[in-house]
Amino acid sequence: MEAIMNINGFINGLVWGPPMLILIVGAGLFLSVKTGFFSLTKLGYILKNTLLKMFSKESKGEGEVTAFQAVATALAATVGTGNIAGVATAIALGGPGAVFWMWFAAILGMTTKYAEVVLAVNFREKTEDGRFVGGPMYYITNGLNMKWLAIIFAIFGAFAAFGIGNMVQSNSVAAALETSFGVAPLVTGLVLAVLTALVIIGGIKRIGAFTEKLVPFMAAIYIAGGLIIILMNAAKIPAAFGLIFSSAFTGHAAVGGFAGATLARALRYGVARGVFTNEAGLGSAPIAHAAATTDHPVRQGLWGVFEVFADTLVICSITALAIITSGVWEGGATGAALTTAAFDASLPGGGYIVSIGIVLFAFSTIVGWEYYGERCAEYLFGPKVNFIYRILWIPFVVVGAIGGLGFVWDLADTLNGLMAIPNLIGVLLLSGTVFKLTKEYFSKEKSK
Template sequence: MGSTVQQIESFISFISGYVWGWPMLLLLVGTGVWLTILLRGLQFRELWYSLYLALVKREEKSATKGDISNFQALMTALSATVGTGNIAGVATAIAIGGPGALFWMWVTGLVGMATKYGEAVLAVKYRTTDANGEMAGGPMYYIERGLGMKWLGVAFAVFASVAAFGIGNMVQSNSVADAVHATFNIPHIWVGVTLAALTALVILGGIKSIGRVTGVLIPFMILFYLGGALIIVALNLDKVPGAFALIFNHAFNPTAAGGGFAGATIMMTMRFGIARGVFSNESGLGSAPIAAAAAKTKHPVDQALVSMTQTFIDTIVVCTLTGLILVMFNWNSGLNGAEMTAAAFEMGFAGGQYIVTLGLILFAYSTILGWSYYGEKSIEYLFGTSVIMPYRMLFIAAVLLGSTLKVSFVWTLADCFNGLMAVPNLIGLLCLSPVIARETKEYMAKRKAEREA
């Protein structure tokens, strides 16, 4: 029996390694590059306007459809992406690929903004209303309604529903339980019970409840973490120029072994930077457009502009500050993951490890909330609205289960299905890219006419 389980784990690990190999990474980045060219660098031209729409202006009062505000939709999507990848994922990329990995994370973020934009345009354009009167949208809907390929939409929904229980649930609750136990010596079971109860309080109320909570929680947790990181950077400004020099130098040159660092080739640096960048911001995986489809908005492009700021905030802002502190202090210490990030923060500021621990708890909890909605909509697409409440109860139980189990196999399985989600989504994005371009052109022409009127 034991050997059978090991064989299954080895097979899943093999598949996961293939799924997240160079072909997938190049396809993900290549899609972002193609959309950047097609949209003439829209993410750079419209960044400030997008941030204005996301953080200042409110469109929902004049919108006729939608369940939550565009801001709440953004916060729900951010809740799922700003997570352990911003703390442990950045550290893993730098620990294996060297400081230059952060540069390649920036590349994925910059082109990923175009991908995220395209996903949201299609999600809003092809969304529909379910039997409960709520918005339903995402890759499964724009693949079915835009391409007429329902079987491919079903494939996406299956992959997403499995990934939701792994990467969006048990892996996160296990990370929280481990962090709380290590820092405060609280037993895993009590952490799990508390986390499951807090999850139930939010997700049983559906997307409107999730939107209200994430609309408050996400700004707080991001500002808390960024505030701590900025204090560390401010207290160690003399190290900043050297850190940036290392990042740019090692992005294009092999990283020599030193300290606890084993050394890295340029290909290793690129691969881990790109892989961890995609893992963090999820551009191209197809998860975020499920939340975008629930937004109250007048036009698909309005929400798409808001949605692309998610990747900017996640990768260009949060990951950059984490990576910068790691490079400033202990990138070659031999540590890895959240432990490496906590050590770097502590070296920069007494008590810095608690910023990382509390940040990890908040990030993981928010990821559970965001992914509960992604999984719910995927299950609903497959089986209808009658399964929503049973799904929510099962999702809550999985939070408790994940906090008490060793989830290395669950992580591998979830990582595999997380990558498989990208395949049907990228097919949909590439095939429907003319639709994205047309919607954008019409919107920009209308906006220009309104300005000139």
């Protein structure tokens, strides 16, 4: 077993190492250049048609859930512990400069996520019982006729969900509640399992109805808390930005408990955390977007841009600025402990905001990733597997909370990274379809 774990550790290092990050960033750069960086040049239009229409019930076209319910489900799965602990780890290992490269990855990731969503809606299928299913396995099959590659993605996704989307998250919740409130991990796991069951048994419609309420609520609590910390240290904001930009290209020398970081470390950890938090390129989010009610793939694709914008450029940036302006990043702490220290240093009891954020973010991820894994399993075995997958999902919430099955956890992390390979092959080979649909959509919008 030890030998197998060592092999898996080696493979995991390759999967999440520089080659994979170069592939993901390179794909994002190609798509951004070919679309004229529209995610930036048309950001005002995008936010007007997403953020300002967040709670609108108006929808044209076919689908199972509203456009916002689809993006809420995707955000529920995307906004997780990485936004709190992952950003802190990037700063602890790569220095403040890692934040710049996190932003860089997010800007390119907005176009990648857009392309994934456009393809997911364009190549989705309608099942016999009226459901809409889509994602990488469907646009690889229907767009490229490469079913073997789609099967590989679906296998990775169905299994990886149990680790990155389930056990990792429930373990984070258990740790946060035990540290802050003294709740036993087993109790946390059992309660989480019951709450998860109540949501996922109803399928995408219940998940969508739940996440459209939870996501704005949990984001508002954490953003408000983070902004309070930042405003309390307002005088240090200019220096924080100066530190971020200067360290991004020079690295940062050792200071206090911080061990120091080179330019290479800042770039690596910044890009890695950016990719890990917003999941652009991994192929997960388009599975949820494929169920959206929309009259054009690009219209839903705009929500993909918004998803990365909200996840990384807003929530992750708030975590980063709270940590840097508070000065605690120099103390040697890492992960959630560093974010907690930042909130506690500026606001009495601020650490409770972090604990609540971890609980809500992680729980929403458990719910969202169940849907991703279930759709992958359905692609492989048909609709009959859906209920079985949900039943299997629930006990793993408890297993994760008490810290069991570490090998499965590590293997799932590896498979999560491997999802990007078949997905990006599909996205890049079908990029012509994305460019064509984008040109078609904006030509019609311009003529209105």
